[in-house]
Amino acid sequence: MAENKVKTPWYSAYHGIKPHLEYPDISLYKMLKNVMKKYPEDTSYNYYGTKKTYKNFMKEIDQCARAFKYLGVKYQDKVSICMPNTPEAIISFYALNKIGAVSNMIHPLSAENEIKHFLNISKSEYLIAIDVSFNKINHIVKETDLKKCIVVSPKESMPIYMKIGYQLTKGRKIKLEKSNIILTWKNFIKLGNEYSDEINYDHKGNVVAAILYSGGTTGYPKGIELTNLNFNALAMQSIEACQCLKEKDKVLSIMPIFHGFGLGICIHTVQCFGGTSILLPHFNAQTFDKLLKKYRPNVIAGVPTLYEALLKNKNLEGYDLSFLKCVISGGDSLSVSLKKKVDCFLKEHGAKIQIREGYGLTECVTGSCLTPMEYYREGSIGIPYPDTYYKIVKPNTDQEIPYGEEGEILISGPSVMKGYLNDQKETNLILRKHEDGLTWMYSGDLGYMDMDGFVYFKQRLKRTIVSSGYCLYPQYIENCIEANEKVLISCVIGIDHPYKGQVAKAFVVLRNEYQPSEEILNEIKEQCEKNLAKYSWPYAYEFRKELPKTLVGKIAYSILEEEEKRKDAKRKFDCSSHSSGNIKDQV
Numbered sequence: 001m002a003e004n005k006v007k008t009p010w011y012s013a014y015h016g017i018k019p020h021l022e023y024p025d026i027s028l029y030k031m032l033k034n035v036m037k038k039y040p041e042d043t044s045y046n047y048y049g050t051k052k053t054y055k056n057f058m059k060e061i062d063q064c065a066r067a068f069k070y071l072g073v074k075y076q077d078k079v080s081i082c083m084p085n086t087p088e089a090i091i092s093f094y095a096l097n098k099i100g101a102v103s104n105m106i107h108p109l110s111a112e113n114e115i116k117h118f119l120n121i122s123k124s125e126y127l128i129a130i131d132v133s134f135n136k137i138n139h140i141v142k143e144t145d146l147k148k149c150i151v152v153s154p155k156e157s158m159p160i161y162m163k164i165g166y167q168l169t170k171g172r173k174i175k176l177e178k179s180n181i182i183l184t185w186k187n188f189i190k191l192g193n194e195y196s197d198e199i200n201y202d203h204k205g206n207v208v209a210a211i212l213y214s215g216g217t218t219g220y221p222k223g224i225e226l227t228n229l230n231f232n233a234l235a236m237q238s239i240e241a242c243q244c245l246k247e248k249d250k251v252l253s254i255m256p257i258f259h260g261f262g263l264g265i266c267i268h269t270v271q272c273f274g275g276t277s278i279l280l281p282h283f284n285a286q287t288f289d290k291l292l293k294k295y296r297p298n299v300i301a302g303v304p305t306l307y308e309a310l311l312k313n314k315n316l317e318g319y320d321l322s323f324l325k326c327v328i329s330g331g332d333s334l335s336v337s338l339k340k341k342v343d344c345f346l347k348e349h350g351a352k353i354q355i356r357e358g359y360g361l362t363e364c365v366t367g368s369c370l371t372p373m374e375y376y377r378e379g380s381i382g383i384p385y386p387d388t389y390y391k392i393v394k395p396n397t398d399q400e401i402p403y404g405e406e407g408e409i410l411i412s413g414p415s416v417m418k419g420y421l422n423d424q425k426e427t428n429l430i431l432r433k434h435e436d437g438l439t440w441m442y443s444g445d446l447g448y449m450d451m452d453g454f455v456y457f458k459q460r461l462k463r464t465i466v467s468s469g470y471c472l473y474p475q476y477i478e479n480c481i482e483a484n485e486k487v488l489i490s491c492v493i494g495i496d497h498p499y500k501g502q503v504a505k506a507f508v509v510l511r512n513e514y515q516p517s518e519e520i521l522n523e524i525k526e527q528c529e530k531n532l533a534k535y536s537w538p539y540a541y542e543f544r545k546e547l548p549k550t551l552v553g554k555i556a557y558s559i560l561e562e563e564e565k566r567k568d569a570k571r572k573f574d575c576s577s578h579s580s581g582n583i584k585d586q587v
Contacts, residue, residue: 016243017240017241017243017386018240018386019386019387020386020387021233021236021237021240021386021387023205023229023232023233023236023414024205024232025204025205025206025229026202026204026205026228026232027097027098027100027201027202027203027204027205027207027209027228028094028097028209028228028231028232028268029061029094029097029098029201030201030202031228031232031235031272032054032058032061032094032271032272033058035054035271035272035273035274036054036055036057036058038247038274039054039247039248039274040053040054040055041053041054041055042054042247042248042274042276043248043276044056044057044271044276044277045057045087045090045276045277045278045279046250046276046277046278046279046295047086047087047157047158047279048158048159048162049159049162050087050157050158050159051276052087054274057091060087060091061091061094061095061098062095062098062192063189063192064091064092064095064189064192065095065096065098065099065192065199065201066191066192066193066195066196066199067095067188067189067190067191067192067195068095068096068099068101068126069099069195069197069199070191070192070194070195071126071148071188071191073096073099073101073126074099074101075099075100075101075203076100076101076102076207076208077101077102077125077126078101078102078104078122078123078124078211079092079096079101079102079103079104079124079125079126079127079128080103080104080105080106080118080119080122080124080126080127080128080129081093081103081104081105081106081127081128081257081258082106082107082108082110082115082127082128082129082130082133082137082258083108083128083129083130083152083257083258084108084130084154084256084257084281084282085253085256085257085262085266085279085280085281086130086152086154086156086157086279086281087156087157087279088128088152088156088157088185089128089152089257090257090267090277090279092128093210093257093263093267097201097209097228098199098201099199099201100201100203100207102122102208102209102210102211103209103210103211104118104119104122104124104210104211104223105210105211105212105213105257105258105263106118106119106213106258107213107256107258107551108129108130108132108133108258109133109551110133110136111136112136112137112139112140113140114221115133115136115137115140116140116143116144117221118213118221118223119140119144119145119146120143120144120145121223121421121422122211122223122421123145124144124145124146125145125146125147125148126146126147126148126149126150127146127148127149127150128149128150128152129149129150129151129152130151130152130153130154130281131151131152131153131154131174131176132174134149134151134176134177134179134182135176135177137149138177138179138181141179141181146181147181148181148182148183149179149181149182149183150183150184150185150188151176151182151183151184151185152185153171153174153185154166154170154281155167155171156185156186203228204228205227205228205229205232206227206228206229206418207227207228208225208226208227208418209226209227209228209230209231210226210231210263211223211224211225211226211421212224212226212258212259212260212263212362212365213258213362214361214362214363222420222421222423222426223420223421223422223423224362224363224417224420224421225417225418225419225420225421226260226365226417226418227417227418229414230364230365230414230415230416230417230418231263231264231268231365231415232268232272233387233413233414233415234264234265234268234269234364234365234366234367234415235264235268235269235271235272235273236272237368237385237386237387237388237414237415238265238269238367238370238385239269239272239273240385240386241370241385241386242326242328242370242373243372243373244325244326244373245273245275245299245326246273246274246275247273247274247275248274248275248276249270249273249275249276249298249299249325250275250276250278250295250296250297250298250299251266251270251275251276251277251278251297251298251299251300251301252266252278252280252291252292252295252297252299252300252301252302253266253267253270253277253278253279253280254266254280254283254300254301254302254306255301255302255303255331255552256552259331259362259366259552260360260361260362260365260366261301261303261330261331261366261367261552262552263365264365264366264367265301265328265330265366265367266301270299275299278295278297283306283553285305285306285309285312285313286309286313288306288309288310288313289313289315289316289319290315292316292319292321293319296323297323297324298323298324298325298326299324299325299326299327299328300324300326300327300328301328301330302328302329302330302331302553303329303330303331303332303552303553303554304329304331304332304333304334304335304338304489304555305332305489305549305553305554305555306329306553307327307329307334307338307342307355308338308488308489310342310345311341311342311345311488311511312488312511312512314512316349319349320349320350321346321349321350321351322349322350322351322352324346324351324353325353326353326356326373327342327346327351327353327354327355327356328355328356328357328358328367328370329342329355329356329357329358330357330358330359330360330366330367331366331552331553331554332553332554332555333457333475334355334357335475335478335479335482335489336378336379336479336482336483337479337482337483337484337487338482338489339354339355339357342355343355353373354371354374354376356370356371356372356373356382357370357371357381357382358370358371358381358382359381359382359455359457360411361411361441361443361445363416363417363430363441363443364411364413364415364416364417364441365415365417367385368384368385368388368411368413368415369381369382369383369384369385369388369390369455370382370383370385377450377454379456379479380450380454380455380456381447381455381456381457382454382455383453383454383455384411384413384453384455385413385415387413387414388411388412388413388414388415389411389412389413389438390409390410390411390449390455391410391412391440391449392405392406392407392408392409392410392447392448392449393407393408393410394407394408395407395408395446395461396408396442398432398434398435398440403448403449403450403451404448404449404450404451405448406446406447406448406458407446407447407448408442408443408444408445408446408461409443409445409446409447409455409457410440410441410442410443411440411441411443412438412439412440412441416431416439416441417431417441419431429442430442444460444461444462445457445458445459445460445461446458446459446460446461446464446473447459457475458473458475458476459473459474459475459476460475463475463557465492465493465494465502465503465504466494466501466502467494467497467500467501467502467503467504467535472494472504472535472536474491474492474493474494474504474557475492476532476536477492477504477506477528477532477536477538478490478491478492478506480527480528480531480532481506481508481524481527481528481538483527483531484523484524484527485511486510486511486514486520486523487508487509487510487511487524488509488510488511488512489509489547489555490506490507490508490509491506491507491547491555491557491560492504492505492506492507492538493505493507493557493560493561493564494561495539495540495564495568496564496565496568497539503538503539503540504536504537504538504539504540505538505539505540505541505542505564506524506538506540506541506542507541507542507543507544507547507560508524508541508542508543508544509543509544509545509546509547510543516543521541521543524541525537525541547560548560
């Protein structure tokens with residue numbers, strides 16, 4: 001075993017987690033069917049009060065699979081799903097898996113050209129889409145192979161009283177353009193009655209089940225081919241690593257299904273342990289308290305900005321959250337200071353748990369490393385999942401480096417993708433076989449591992465700032481800033497400088513009870529000057545009420561970078577100081 005790969009025996013013995021699992025060589029559909037046999041009358045999903053048992057959910061899937069077969073969808077055909085978290089979306093996902101087709105997952109808010117790219121790279125002839133996205137699709141349909149678009153309204157599975165309310169408000173504003181490719185969900189499902197042949201669903205684990213999209217190493221959107229084994233292994237590993245998930249547990253499924261975290265954890269993993277996925281097609285941070293009070297979920301899985309919203313919400317003061325048994329943060333880095341603030345919040349509200357950070361990439365579906373249930377090492381993202389190995393190398397090489405030294409994080413295990421769709425060159429860059437006989441995935445992330453196998457994420461390689469030859473790591477600076485109790489969240493980017501190449505600029509969001517001031521700015525500066533090397537001090541600070549977010553809730557540092565580029569022509573640097581003027585310039 002390589003020097004800095006996790007020591008599995010210690011890991012297993014210390015935390016009581018099985019280091020190795022047996023993964024069935026079956027499809028996602030078969031995995032779900034096995035769960036249905038164990039818990040037929042338990043609730044599989046809850047959509048605004050519309051609940052379906054596992055038995056009835058399976059019936060919906062089977063009917064949908066017959067409808068797809070009637071349309072002519074064949075084994076390994078790519079069918080696109082452009083949907084938020086609704087019953088129709090997950091029914092389609094498992095139905096396509098039953099017939100051996102591949103779900104090509106598209107974000108509903110994607111631009112027209114992005115949708116065209118996703119349809120064309122997958123050669124999709126059929127698409128299930130939310131109604132608000134249809135007109136964009138209709139504009140580019142002639143530039144694709146699309147034959148039919150099955151249009152779904154969010155109200156489709158709502159209780160009757162909600163259907164009426166939705167139609168009187170949001171629904172009446174949606175006007176679909178005329179098109180001969182439209183097929184309503186109701187008419188589509190009826191087609192299942194016309195198909196009576198038996199469907200063979202017993203395909204194996206190495207068959208591609210879904211395509212999710214990520215930037216990859218060169219930044220353009222690439223399709224990530226994920227197999228049945230990838231998803232099933234993730235589910236089994238997550239259940240084992242969490243140590244606390246039981247049948248009937250309710251999981252707040254906020255993360256979207258076009259994201260590995262949402263599809264792999266909030267849907268498939270939940271369905272695999274017999275839990276209930278509380279489906280939410282739209283999340284509003286301002287009403288987070290209402291969701292918690294209404295559904296009383298046992299598990300929350302979300303990005304750090306979700307927990308930022310939790311801290312901001314004043315309507316939970318004095319509310320008992322003891323029903324929470326597992327709170328997981330993933331999809332983006334959770335700072336040490338934000339973790340401490342959330343842990344304190346949970347304790348004050350009766351939840352006897354800590355927030356647990358997960359780490360992973362879409363190239364391995366989602367999480368592959370998790371903070372143990374009752375143990376934490378400051379700054380660590382935890383310990384790798386069963387059968388998942390990590391090692392640290394000199395970036396972009398196979399040269400391993402000692403414990404405690406920073407390098408590129410590599411991952412090997414059963415959840416690692418098959419490859420990039422139609423892009424062998426890029427696949428070969430990220431998946432490489434080493435002398436140890438394992439295929440390693442190059443994460444593009446910097447981190448290190450301690451001698452006990454705990455992993456520490458430090459920085460995305462792409463976010464490194466080079467200033468006068470020194471490498472600055474935004475995450476490290478952000479952790480320093482957020483250690484101030486008045487700071488809620490921060491984001492550090494590199495901005496151009498005429499002599500140093502780039503310097504750091506910090507965008508800071510304060511907690512609700514504080515307003516930007518010279519005094520607070522000076523506190524933050526002093527904190528940075530005390531705890532950071534001089535070349536790492538932010539050159540500029542800017543207070544904001546909030547930071548821009550990506551479509552899945554991560555801090556969109558690239559938007560801040562673009563804003564600064566537009567300002568660059570007007571900016572005049574004062575090279576005699578590491579700060580950029582007074583508070584008026586920075587608010």
